[in-house]
Amino acid sequence: MRISPGAVIGWDMGAALALGEALGVPPLVLAELLPGIEAVMVxxxxxxxxxERT
Structure with a gap:
């Protein structure tokens, strides 16, 4: 994950793509799905x- 003080700003996409590749997920599928999943996660x-702050 990429973070700043007190907030998550995204994923390390290089690591996410490498993990997907290691799991056998085609790169085009990863490129299509990861940005939307990342946005919701953030x-x-x-x-x-x-x-938790309040």
């Missing part, structure tokens, strides 16, 4: 971080 983790 939103949800940042919501959780904010909720």
């Amino acid at each position: 939103i949800k983790l940042n919501e959780q971080i904010e909720a």
Whole structure:
């Protein structure tokens, strides 16, 4: 993950692509699916971080 103080800003896409490749997922599938999954993950983790602050 890429983080800044108090927030998640994204994934290390190089690592995500390497993991997908190691699992046998075609690169075109990864390129299509990972950005959307990353966006939802970032939103949800940042919501959780904010909720824990209050």
